[in-house]
Amino acid sequence: MITFNxxxxxxxxxxxxxxxxxxxxxxxxxxGMEIQMDIxxxxxxxxxxxxxxKRYTNFVCPSAIPVLQKAVGMSLKNxxxxxxxxxxxxRKGCEHFAEIIIECGRCLRQALMSRDLTAALSEDPxxxxxxxxxxxxxxxx
Numbered sequence: 001m002i003t004f005n006x007x008x009x010x011x012x013x014x015x016x017x018x019x020x021x022x023x024x025x026x027x028x029x030x031x032g033m034e035i036q037m038d039i040x041x042x043x044x045x046x047x048x049x050x051x052x053x054k055r056y057t058n059f060v061c062p063s064a065i066p067v068l069q070k071a072v073g074m075s076l077k078n079x080x081x082x083x084x085x086x087x088x089x090x091r092k093g094c095e096h097f098a099e100i101i102i103e104c105g106r107c108l109r110q111a112l113m114s115r116d117l118t119a120a121l122s123e124d125p126x127x128x129x130x131x132x133x134x135x136x137x138x139x140x141x
Contacts (some may be wrong), residue, residue: 008103010113019047020111024100027128031055033096035068035102044077044108051097076105112140121131 004029013021017039032054035048038047051068070088075081082102090098102124113136121127 003088008100010100010104010107010108012104014115018042020108020115021078022104022107022111024104025029026096026100031096033094033100035097035100037071037101039076039104039108041112044075044081044105046071046074046076046101048072049101061094064094064097068097071101076108081105109140111123113137 007024012022015021020039020041021036022039023036034127035051037049037051040047049068049071053064067089071085074084083107086098089101117129117132117138120132
């Protein structure tokens with residue numbers, strides 16, 4: 001019998017040609033956290049971040065929300081970015097928030113690939129998607 005279940009859901013949208021906006025949610029029966037953050041596409045820099053705690057266990061948990069601002073200016077394309085997020089956000093604020101940010105960062109490449117594939121399909125509905133994605137991988141190291 002399963003007694004614990006945690007889900008993370010990451011969504012991405014593109015408010016303009018230079019920015020990706022991630023919405024990340026982490027839910028289980030104890031915690032409910034979400035973040036929204038804007039990332040500059042070309043260098044992966046976090047431009048803006050907001051967080052919300054719907055459910056938490058300790059009265060000090062909401063004090064981690066302002067700590068999220070330490071993420072502004074971090075680049076999700078730098079080596080060790082995930083360790084920096086865990087150190088600055090997870091240890092000094094909330095590990096759950098850090099986990100959501102890290103998962104969003106891991107989705108950056110896939111979000112860009114999806115955006116580009118959608119645009120290519122709108123131009124050519126008969127596009128060979130497999131070949132397109134293979135070419136995309138080769139040209140986006």
